[in-house]
Amino acid sequence: MDQDWRIVSRIRHIGRRVLDGVARLGRAVVFLVRLVPGFSVMATRASLVVQQIYMTGVLTLVIVLVSGAFVGMILALQGYNTLVRYDAQSSLGLLVALSLVRELGPVLTALLFAGRAGSAMTAEIGLMKATEQLAGMEMMAVDPLKRVVAPRFLAGWVAVPLLAAIFSAVGILAAYVVAVSDLGLDGGVFWAQMQSGVSFTNDILGGVIKSVVFGLVIGWIAVFEGYDARPTSEGVSRATTRTVVTSSLAVLGLDFIMTAFMLRGL
Amino acid sequence: MQTRTVELAVGLFVVAGLAALAMLALKVGNMPMLGSDQYYAVSADFGNVGSLKDKAPVMLAGVKIGQVGHIGLNRNTFEAEVTLDIQKKYNNLPTDTSAAILTQGLLGEQFVSLEPGGSQRYLKNGDKIRITQSAIMLDKIISQLLYSKAGH
Numbered sequence: 001m002d003q004d005w006r007i008v009s010r011i012r013h014i015g016r017r018v019l020d021g022v023a024r025l026g027r028a029v030v031f032l033v034r035l036v037p038g039f040s041v042m043a044t045r046a047s048l049v050v051q052q053i054y055m056t057g058v059l060t061l062v063i064v065l066v067s068g069a070f071v072g073m074i075l076a077l078q079g080y081n082t083l084v085r086y087d088a089q090s091s092l093g094l095l096v097a098l099s100l101v102r103e104l105g106p107v108l109t110a111l112l113f114a115g116r117a118g119s120a121m122t123a124e125i126g127l128m129k130a131t132e133q134l135a136g137m138e139m140m141a142v143d144p145l146k147r148v149v150a151p152r153f154l155a156g157w158v159a160v161p162l163l164a165a166i167f168s169a170v171g172i173l174a175a176y177v178v179a180v181s182d183l184g185l186d187g188g189v190f191w192a193q194m195q196s197g198v199s200f201t202n203d204i205l206g207g208v209i210k211s212v213v214f215g216l217v218i219g220w221i222a223v224f225e226g227y228d229a230r231p232t233s234e235g236v237s238r239a240t241t242r243t244v245v246t247s248s249l250a251v252l253g254l255d256f257i258m259t260a261f262m263l264r265g266l
Numbered sequence: 267m268q269t270r271t272v273e274l275a276v277g278l279f280v281v282a283g284l285a286a287l288a289m290l291a292l293k294v295g296n297m298p299m300l301g302s303d304q305y306y307a308v309s310a311d312f313g314n315v316g317s318l319k320d321k322a323p324v325m326l327a328g329v330k331i332g333q334v335g336h337i338g339l340n341r342n343t344f345e346a347e348v349t350l351d352i353q354k355k356y357n358n359l360p361t362d363t364s365a366a367i368l369t370q371g372l373l374g375e376q377f378v379s380l381e382p383g384g385s386q387r388y389l390k391n392g393d394k395i396r397i398t399q400s401a402i403m404l405d406k407i408i409s410q411l412l413y414s415k416a417g418h
Binding site: 061163172195 | 269272273275276278279280282283284285286287289290291293294295321323333
């Protein structure tokens with residue numbers, strides 16, 4: 001009898017967790033819909049958005065530049081090592097460019113952005129909630145969604161595609177330097193192979209679409225977790241962790257889905 | 267003062283991002299929209315195109331003068347119809363120019379090689395190249411070689 005009750009409570013526990021998850025997802029969607037009118041902040045107080053682009057985009061630039069350069073150099077060395085076995089090292093430029101533009105640029109930028117800027121967004125909004133600044137704004141008839149949340153969301157959305165493009169460009173330039181100066185490849189062949197193999201519509205535009213989606217998703221998760229955090233120091237710390245974990249997994253999962261569609265030529 | 271530096275930094279960031287995007291579009295991939303009016307199209311029928319692909323180079327005397335635009339099948343003759351996009355500045359190809367599908371190296375990519383003829387009239391947009399040579403299928407040659415050896 002006692003054993004039966006324990007099993008029942010276990011199952012109930014699973015059910016409660018699933019219901020909690022569904023409810024959170026629903027709250028997140030409702031939150032996003034409520035956020036849309038706040039986009040008018042772009043027209044009324046653009047300086048708020050500019051300030052947030054500085055906080056999220058410009059301050060993430062250094063880590064993106066350094067990572068992009070190193071990833072490009074590593075790709076050049078690793079790619080050369082494999083291609084030289086088939087006497088195909090002339091395709092190194094193409095290999096590096098396709099890897100960066102299609103996959104590594106958007107995905108690694110999104111992961112770096114989630115860790116560097118997404119976590120900060122969540123912590124800031126969560127702390128504002130914990131210290132009742134958001135409630136104070138409402139008291140003064142200032143809409144916190146418009147004044148605090150929307151600028152951060154929009155800034156992230158703008159910053160990620162730009163950062164991803166910079167990541168890919170820097171990576172390709174770094175790979176070029178390694179390929180020509182260290183591996184002794186011909187610079188002209190490096191660019192020519194790249195240009196003949198990289199398609200603007202499929203590869204470059206596909207990468208841009210990916211990074212736009214990633215920017216939207218990371219911004220959404222970050223501001224929602226902050227706004228939904230329990231207003232305690234522990235709640236804020238948990239929300240920050242959840243932002244990084246959830247947005248990293250979301251980026252990788254969405255990347256798989258989008259890649260599957262893009263490679264089938266949709 | 268503070269806001270001005272922030273605005274300057276954001277401005278530089280956005281410009282750098284757009285410049286990176288422009289570099290990707292122009293230097294890394296050949297953006298089609300810009301170059302589409304710099305080409306004229308000529309078609310050629312081949313018995314077999316082998317593994318020729320879209321955007322493969324079109325060469326004359328080893329110099330790239332254009333690229334393969336489209337590969338399709340002619341429903342009546344059952345031959346492959348290949349559209350060649352050739353740069354406008356090479357608009358003086360004679361009408362009896364011949365086209366052949368060759369391979370770069372032994373196992374490299376395939377490309378279309380043009381051999382100019384002696385006609386005084388030039389190919390125009392929409393014209394057809396009459397003299398063509400199909401791709402050489404390596405496995406066919408090997409099997410022919412084997413059969414001829416077996417015959418002896």
